Amino acid sequence: MENAFLQDWGITLMVFVPLVGAVIMMLLPSEQEENHKTIALGTSLITAAIGFWLVIDFYNLGSETWSDLHYVVDRNWIDIVNARYLVGIDGISAPLIALTLLVVPLVIIYSWNHIPEPGNAKAFLILILVLHTGMLGSFVAQDLVLFFVFFEVVLLPMYFMIGVWGGENRLYAAIKFFLFTLFGSALMLVSFLALYWVTGSTTFSMEGLAQEVASRDIGSQTQWLIFGGMFMGFGIKVPMFPFHTWLPDAHTQAPTQGSVILAAVLLKLGTYGFVRIALPILPDAAIDWAPIIGGLAVAGIIYGALGCLAQTDMKRLIAFSSVAHMGYVMLGIATMTDFGINAAIFGMVAHGLITGMLFFIAGSVKERYHTLEIKRLGGLLVQAPHLGWILGFCVMASLGLPGLAGFWGEFPAILAAYEPAAGINQTLFRVYMVIAAIGTVLAAAYLLWLLQRTAFGTPSEEFEDDPHIHDVVLTEWIAWIPLLILIVLFGFVPGIIFNLTDPAVSAFLPGGTP
């Protein structure tokens, strides 16, 4: 049984504690930087404490109940549209919530001595906390309107993070990010409403809508269109090829912390939306869309990799690699099989950890060298051996080395493509499988190339005697070690996530294992 306190208050507290912290910080003058950092970290740790208590309590409920929603709170919210404050956790959201709970405190720790230009720790940390609420809220929301609201809450702080604390081209990137995402969410909202009207539903709850769709005879054309709207909304967030162009700019220009959060959590909102909303509610349309999604996914894999090969900037390369990695996630989703979707969720977590780490490293490199231009770097291993080895490790993880977390997002997705769910063109998906497998080679190529150019070799004359270049410092260690450990842990014990997600995934798939 769920802990009674958690049942009533767990999720709500977890979601809104960061906001309370943000309000407290607002009331303090911005000169007290240390206090702000302490409050922000404290808040995120309290949130993490509540959240992990929830997740652990959830874990202890036993695998047979992981497919159900737990800690459900169902309160009136906007009666007039039947939107409710309906939140809960199940096996699909639990890993992502845990990921968010982990990443945010680490980002705040990293911020301790890495507040990007132009400073103002207060505002920066407040934004992170607001983001925290938005992200957690999105993962727990079980009502489409509530989901939409949280989904949008995430948009603003990130916009400002990029725009205020970003790189040289931050304005362009911020606005591009904003417009793209806004466009996507507008279409998404339209589909939500369409779904609501078409089914004649009296609820916006995801579960309720899924039942409505299943019990009514809704034209396949209509379903297809509604799914299309969601596809655009989530697809832009993922981002899927060819809607990805905002991502490299946003990632590149964002401050390190922003990039990390963006990569680790925000992109997951899109894929999570597919798994949580689009697929369970409109399974038939999903089958129809699968070839398109799969096709764009593998296109993204190859395209992202080619894009990476053309990059001269380290951070931009990492950003582009996200396109490829999310391609695997989407391929897994497109197969509509348990293996594929489990892989997709694993891929989300793994990508969050690994690419998050890579962005941390890029940030630290930038801080030391004041440039991320690959051809000016080199010899990182000589000047900052630990940083170099960590980069090597993350590169290996990112290219999907078995034994590290990245592999479990890729291989099962490729495997699932061999035999997608009934009703999906098998031959086509086998072609996708081969292309996706070729993508792993390209991934290795660009990542190792990156490693070779930055870490190996000897430092260029420019930086040879630069006293600023130092090895990993304490706050970096604290922020990174948990991520590094988890990358290895999930690599060798993938069951931690797979077993958690599997019951929930199997539960919504049509007919379980195809």
Next chain:
Amino acid sequence: MIGANLLGSSFGGVLAQIEQTPFVRPHIDWHAVAPELVLLAGGALVTVVDVIGLEKVRRIIPSLTSLVFLAAFVPVLTLWNQQGDLPRVMWDGAYVVDNYSLVLKGLFLLSGYVIVLLSTNYMLEGDYYDSEYYQLISASVLGMLVMTSARDLVSIFVAIELVSIPAYLMAAWRKRDLKSNEAGLKYMLMGVFASALLLYGMSLLYGMAASTKLTDIAAALSIGESKPIFTLAIVFTVVGFGFKVSAVPFHTWAPDTYEGAPTPLTAFLAVASKAAGFVALLNVVIIGFPGQADVVEPLMWVLAAATMTVGNLIAIRQTNIVRMLAYSGVAQAGYMLAPLAVFGDRPGQATSAVVTYLVIYAAMNLGAFAVVIIAARKTGSGEISSYGGLFNYAPGLTVAMTLFLFSLAGIPPVGGWYAKFEIFRVLTDGGSGAGVSLAIIAAVNSVFAAFYYLAILKQMWFMPAPDGDHSRISIPPSLQAALGVTVFVTIVTGSVLIGPLSDITKLADLALP
């Protein structure tokens, strides 16, 4: 033209009729008109105090006026509290106090209160007559209160003129400023002209229905077919209100007047006066024209689509923030007009959508103007470029403005999204082609709108201060209060209080016969 075979009767007959009917004082529900009376008395009090005290009382006049508004709010609450007695009907249905009118009365009183807060320092620090200004505001708000209850062409007309005429004067308040003069002139000329057109339409309506009461007009128009004269009457009437709500192509006065008029008055025009126009439009359309939905709906569709599109497109090119807000207000009016394009099937829903929008729009737009007024205290400029670096020296103000702009752009969790959501809901409900197409136009427009809101955000957050001056802005208490109220309302209407808000604005009662 009405059939030529109809013979007019002599004036004598009419007079005879009057003589035959002894005058009976109509029943007056004093409680029901208490808000208006309190405001009237308060306005008179302000005048008297001003006349007696002159310079000595100059500083207390704003406070006094705001107290008057709050005092008038009390009977609104008591009326709301006695839900059982609603609707309170007077003068044979010409004057009705129901939930709809109470919500709007509350809105107007609070908007008036905030406007007074916004005006206080502006008027004190400028070289203007200020006491009269507050008396005029009281008068204008009184007109608005009347408007909410007016269910008769005459009272609607009187109310709308009561709203407008003081506003003409206030627009030209800075009397040695050519721009202010021009603002007043344009507003006045266009307003009077629009009133004339409106009246012409009204006179035709009266001719059709032989009554000035909206319910009678509705009955006369509900003959199942459309006559050219109906259409003419409807179009001219709508043009008159279209002017007040600054619908395209009757919006032309708005940007010029907004820019030239004193900024607090601009806020007043953009929010309260526009809302009054919408109230009038709602009253007439929802109650009076349901029988002619075939004409009114397409008309509204065209106006809504044109208004939101043109407003947004021009707003993109603006460099002056007040002008931009003016055009943004035009676009916002387009969203508010949209539900009327599908009002025929679900008048109640359309009404509550518009009212919801009005409430949230009032909060966010007044807030935005508050920021503009505050910022102008330092920069002395209305150019968007002067907002550069605001985040560096006034972070709180920047965040507040950000909230307002996001709300205007319709991004959760601040209020605006819910307002838009309601509009979309009305439009897509039932899935009629007209509704859905308008919803799509509205959605596309939302993206356009983001462009210019972002332009302001960009200046505030990302750009350096143009003159490098990073001294702090001092915000006087009255403006702080205004900002606080609007921020609070903007936030809660989009998040925690959506439920109560939707309960309050679930106002189907206007649509009831």
Next chain:
Amino acid sequence: MFLNQFLFLAAILFCIGVYGVLTRKNGVLVLMSIELILNAVNINLVAFGSFNQDIAGQVFALFIIAVAAAEVGVGLAIVLLIYRNRRSIDVSEADLLQG
């Protein structure tokens, strides 16, 4: 008497008024043209009221006369203000505010 005749008269007055509003540059004349439209309205109302045996039309007309007086009063005040500052009452010269 025929209603049509009154309506026709009103329509003519309306058109003259509109023409005046649209073509006159002189602010006072514009206001006067508007008065013409209002008078057209008044004729309409009274005619309809009489035709329909209803008093409201005449009452409405009285209200219009009163309100029109206020409007014109305010209007003239503003025109005067313009004249003071610009030494001209040509409304088409007032184009500081545009775009």
Next chain:
Amino acid sequence: MTTFLPLLATESPVAVPGIFEIVWIVPAIMAASFVAILLFSKRLSIPAHWIGIPAIMASFLFALAIAGNWIAYVGDVADSHDSGGEALAFVDGDPELAAASADDEHGKSIGVSCLTDDANHADDGHSDEESLAPAALGFVEEGEAPHVSPCPVVTQVTWFENGGSAASGGSDIQVGTMVDGQSVMLLVVVTFISMLVHIFSTDYVAGDRRYTHYFAFLSLFTASMLFFVLSSSTLQMIVGWELVGVCSFALIGHWWEDKPNSDAALKAFLTNRVGDIGLLIGMIILYFAAGRTFDIRAINEAAVTGAISQNTLMVAALCLLAAVMSKSGQFILHTWLPDAMAGPTPVSALIHAATMVVAGVYLIGRLYPVFYVGFDIEGSTINPLALVGGITCVGGGMLAFVQRDIKKVLAYSTVSQLGYMVLALGVGAYTAGMFHLFTHAIFKACLFLGAGSVSHACHHSFDMKADMGGLKQYMPKTFWTFVIASGALAGIPPLAGFWSKDEILVGAGVWPGTGGNGTYYLPFLFGMLTAAMTAAYMTRVIWLTFFGRYRGHAHPHESGNRITVPLIILAVGAVFAGFLNVPKVLPVLGSRIGLWFEEMVEPAGIATFPVIDHGKPSFSLAIVATLLALGAATLVYVYYKRLYAKDAMATDYTDSFVAKNRFIRAGHTLLVEKYYLDHLYTGTIAGSTKGWMAQAAYWFNQNVLDGFIDRVGSGTTATGRFIYKYIDQGAIDGAVNGSGLGASQSGEILRKVQSGRVRQYASLMFGAATVLAAVFIIAV
């Protein structure tokens, strides 16, 4: 047709040694060692080898214990079969049925299923039932004592669940260990060689910049390799496969300050990745074909029993072959292996000669039924496996001739020998392939370490012509061990390589009277050719390095004990390892030892392995092959002796193409030195191969293959750049930016309407009202 006999051997239970369930400890020790070195070595100033060497020694001892247990276990199972098994071979006591099944077509039955019992294994680790041997019985071949093997002993736990737990119809993905002959064999080989390399390295890389890292990665590599070797599922194999790859990457690039080293590392990793596409897809195909399982036994059994169609198996096998080609350096994916010599020499010995590169061969053996059935090895004359192996062994051998870098010669030799192993498996000579893997590991490690020792003495140069020569007298221990190992490699009896090579040639089934699975003419020819070439190029290496006069500028000296002792141990191994598997017809040894290795390693009588034929040894073949090798060696020896007689200090007696051209232009004068060289070349097999053929092959290798890969690499990058520049930043972005611009411009046009003139405003208002009224009057 083969049929399946559902035989259960519960009557004569043989207890499974408990140690088989804890073999995971072996890789775990090495993994712990890796972590410990990484964490503590620098911080606590413990020399890395103080952690690494005890760990690897413990692993080795453990591996020996396992091997001992396995040997005993095989014996027990065989005994139990001998005592009571035969009756059981006949279902329901009906001898005719068994006879019939034994007779049909090839006279073979499939053997006992290994799956049923091991279900118990997974469920419950300690019940009595579980420890019953799946003592297998089954196939009886006329006239031969039945060779019966135990089933692989599998211990696994659920790694993760998919589609619900196995109980509810989903598939559990298992991870665990699989102990059988093949894995035990490699377990011993890996720990043994690794141990020697550890010891060798303490001297060889002493004082290196990254001594700690070096040992850490040695540990990690060993752990990964053992993890791979002990895999019980194909998924686990993929994990191990890639982990060894990454260790190889790290160790090739050990001196990453120099770009060529990191280039080599990248090349190795990327080439392997290309092969990995095949690995992934092949494993995926097998996963689905075998009914959603990664279990190696299940896949093998499905392949053997015909549950998977031959076509599917062929596709899967072809995919896996790509993986084998990259990892085990088969043509055309071998090019990374010579470059991999950029790493420290002990690493070359351990990873790029003895262990990791045989992973591909091991993979074939692990999934032998897939290849055997998929490629239809039985009764055929050629198949992809044998062909690839054949081309590789000849091609690699030829290339070895033109190298002047001693490690490169050995690298190409490794390529060639790996080809030999693949060839062996391709012709159906499973045991021969595995045995060659075993012996090769020992003598090739010895050769590499020997080369390391030589280079250690010569200022870390590997150039045989410029910096070596005459080292015989300076470093006798190195010399003798090197010669012994070379002899083993060249297949000179009675050294180890002779026995394994001989079995492969026998297995090809071409030589009269050998039998075998088919008649593989071409592979046989390649095999014979390679035998001769191997002897020739090894003689060249020995001559250039140890004979003649010292041509370098250092002061060569014998290496220390930590280097020579491992060499000696390996040399001893190179002498005696071959006796583990000798033809039974051989006097003395034949009856004492006989096919001991085969019995221990090759499964028989169980359904996870195909029933294969064994060739009969032939003295004549052995003699011919040996003479061929000796002849080639002698020719080369004589040639070099004469060549260097002219000028013992010449560092550049070129074997090059240019020299050959000059010979052609100048005419047939035997007295001119270079003439003499070319004449000798043309006059011998070695010469001709060393001439244009090898050069052409090398040119092809360096220019066409490498060039192709370079071209592909630069081509892809260019494509990427193009797409990025024009499509990504141009079209897609452009569309988005364009729509914004469009909106903005239309705003500008509309703005003109706002002229500021009130009369125009009024006109607009009235005009609009009129138009609207007109439109609606007409339209409605």
